[in-house]
Amino acid sequence: VQTAQTNWGELIRAAATNASLKHTYWPEIERVVAEQIRSARMGLGKGAWQLFVEDGEMKMYRREVEEDGLVVDPLKATHQVKGITGRELCHYFFYPEYRYDWEGTLETMNVVDKIAEDTILFHQIHKRIWPAAQRDATFWSHLTHVPDEENKSEDSPHMWATVNSSVELPSHPPNGGKQVRIYLTIILMGQTIISPAAKGREIKRDDITCKITYCAVVNPGGWAPSSVLRAVYKREYPKFLKRFTAYVLEKTKNLPIKL
Numbered sequence: 001v002q003t004a005q006t007n008w009g010e011l012i013r014a015a016a017t018n019a020s021l022k023h024t025y026w027p028e029i030e031r032v033v034a035e036q037i038r039s040a041r042m043g044l045g046k047g048a049w050q051l052f053v054e055d056g057e058m059k060m061y062r063r064e065v066e067e068d069g070l071v072v073d074p075l076k077a078t079h080q081v082k083g084i085t086g087r088e089l090c091h092y093f094f095y096p097e098y099r100y101d102w103e104g105t106l107e108t109m110n111v112v113d114k115i116a117e118d119t120i121l122f123h124q125i126h127k128r129i130w131p132a133a134q135r136d137a138t139f140w141s142h143l144t145h146v147p148d149e150e151n152k153s154e155d156s157p158h159m160w161a162t163v164n165s166s167v168e169l170p171s172h173p174p175n176g177g178k179q180v181r182i183y184l185t186i187i188l189m190g191q192t193i194i195s196p197a198a199k200g201r202e203i204k205r206d207d208i209t210c211k212i213t214y215c216a217v218v219n220p221g222g223w224a225p226s227s228v229l230r231a232v233y234k235r236e237y238p239k240f241l242k243r244f245t246a247y248v249l250e251k252t253k254n255l256p257i258k259l
């Protein structure tokens, strides 16, 4: 059972491939991933988060924050989807071959470097929103998991997660193209809950529920009108989470369950 002392760094290291562990980015990846998991698993606390979208099991909260006059509102979303696992959720989010299928904000996506099976560097150009300039991003993406405990309860540390975090890439300097560079830190985390009714028999898709947490902080990097930006994310975050989870359900419905 997890405690405040859970050493996420150690758990993440145990799951990582050797190629990731040997890379110069590793200390940063371990630090950011551990921090993201810790904050994703933290409750909402009192006061600070405001609910701005509620749609069935999906709830989205934000905090209004500005830095140097730019809106950087942190987002925290929770959702529950029956029929998929945390591993499946993070698989389709992490691997580049699926991204154009579900990512509605993309203009182009390039894999800059595949560091390892569990760590990839990306350059993405996103769709332009009038009247702001077009945006691009360079980030590493890391897929991790904490193995299943005997008993998959909500307070055990088992989970899968993909973390995306901005990194400077000399091959893609900011504002080298005609885009403004955005800076992002994002986690998508999934915990699989198995219905007790499945005990002692083969697990079916009906018996599993994925508890999802998605947290994002995106710094727009340069001028963007606050009201437009807030209207854009209010539309885009729910659209993403609904579309993406529907995509994972569709892709996996006839496949064996990957726990």
Ligand code: 18C
Pocket (backbone or CB within 6 Å): 103, 104, 105, 124, 126, 127, 128, 129, 132, 135, 164, 182, 184, 186, 218, 219, 220, 224, 225, 228, 229, 232, 233, 236, 237, 240
């Ligand atoms: O996590 C998501 N996707 C990952 C894989 O692509 C990855 C990407 C995250 C960042 C996406 C930010 C894109 C902003 C670009 C502008 C938006 C275009 C909208 C196009 C509409 C047709 O980790 C899922 C991401 C879900 C979508 C998030 C939207 C967040 C918006 C935040 C505002 C950022 C700056 C906006 C520029 C100015 C707008 C006035």
